[in-house]
Amino acid sequence: MNIIFRVDASTNIGSGHVRRCLILASYLRNRGANVSFICREVIGNLCCLLEDAQFIVHRLPFDHSSAGNAPHDMRVGDDAISSAAIIDKHGPFDWLVIDHYGLDQRWEQAISQSVRNIFVIDDLASHSHSCNALLNHAYLTGLHKRYNSLVAQNTHLLLGPKYFILNPAFHIAKSNAIPLASRNQRILIFFGGADGTDETTKAIHSLQQIASFNIDVDVVITRQNTHGDCIRTLVQNTKRYTLHEDLPDLSRLMARATIVLGAGGGTIYESLFMGLPSIVVTTAEHQTAAARQLHQSKLILWLGSTQSIATPAIRDTIKSWVSKASDKLPLEPGKLMNVVDGQGLARIEKVLENS
Missing domain, CATH: 3.40.50.11190 (Rossmann fold)
Incomplete structure (x- = not known):
């Protein structure tokens, strides 16, 4: 062809x-x-x-x-x-x-x-x-x-x-990953290539407020992100944070993460394939309907759209998950993996x- x-x-x-x-x-x-x-x-x-x-x-x-x-x-x-x-x-x-x-x-x-x-x-x-x-x-x-x-x-x-x-790389990463329950707590932050509303910075500020929980954090941005300089400074000044730029895919990071914090695009479906719980903030109107339905099906935790979600909402959700004080997370990995084969x-x- x-x-x-x-x-x-x-x-x-x-x-x-x-x-x-x-x-x-x-x-x-x-x-x-x-x-x-x-x-x-x-x-x-x-x-x-x-x-x-x-x-x-x-x-x-x-x-x-x-x-x-x-x-x-x-x-x-x-x-x-x-x-x-x-x-x-x-x-x-x-x-x-x-x-x-x-x-x-x-x-x-x-x-x-x-x-x-x-x-x-x-x-x-x-x-x-x-x-x-x-x-x-x-x-x-x-x-x-x-x-x-x-x-x-x-x-x-x-x-x-x-x-x-x-990406076929996810098949390899999934087959080599250790079970989710055996991993150290690690959050993967990725809000898409451009992240025009700078959700990445909002997420970092949210997690900085619960630094006492000693969570490792991977932050991913691309060259399209116009807030890159600010994000680099934030990550450099925060312990247990690692910045990754222009990665070919997220498979390696998802294989060691315990939760993904991101937008409502394709990353959701990669997370579902890997059996990873996702906390989602939608950044575009067309993402809303699917995010709502995934949330209602207990496949993701959708907090809402970027216009309505402030730093405290992200902080409190992560805090509840880490302390196991919420019945919303973590979701059942087997159920998640049934969505994307x-x-x-x-x-x-x-x-x-x-x-």
Whole structure:
């Protein structure tokens, strides 16, 4: 198969879209596919990350209305024309994979004559799409119904955690990890690539207030995090804290953690696969519905959205967990691991091959 991805990263939208596409692209390449990328050179792009992984990246030039900096207000027509020119020159392609909140039905229809099939990776379930297949890994009932009015009837829908794009490194880490009950208390903090609301700093301040509990803490940030200097200073001045930057994945840290404190994105599903309890603060509106349902199913502890959660709420929740004063945490690892089986990549490949 010949496959090309259209995806961006930036200081605004973070790194998650590119990183999950890199996981999928690497898997497909290892299975014999020819894979390349189209990315715009917005501030905080990850073109070099993809090129370091030996993928060809066709770069679209930066402009201030580019998708990465204004994901819902980009010049769709211009982007489609530029992308189509690249695809026509370097194709034909069996599949175009799109992972981008700024690209919807208009863009897909504009480029449809240049590709055989279009595969959309979506988290929003709020925009119309013109595609052959669509993936949304959210743990959310009623997803099929939500897409009835957003895609054509013959669109192949891949919905739910069974299609979650999991880095194969997690399989190795899980098989080598010691049992959760045997680990020393250790918290992993990660609020996504950009963390525009600086939840990482809020979390560190929360844990500093219960330093007497002697908890080890791993803090993870990426180059997209504009608060990096402040976070580095905080970590350097706090005992038992370790800062990690631009990690390829969280598998090694999750294998030694006892709880994850983070946002409502893909990290939740990685934690579920590893059987790790998660305390979640959602940082985007589209994360709320799934986080609420996971919370109601007793699979995570969702505190609320970033606008409504202050430092004391995080502090008190962690304190209750550490002191075993709350019946909400820790959750049952076996129940957590039943949600994500880690076979999403194989299921996606099967759809691509059979279409």
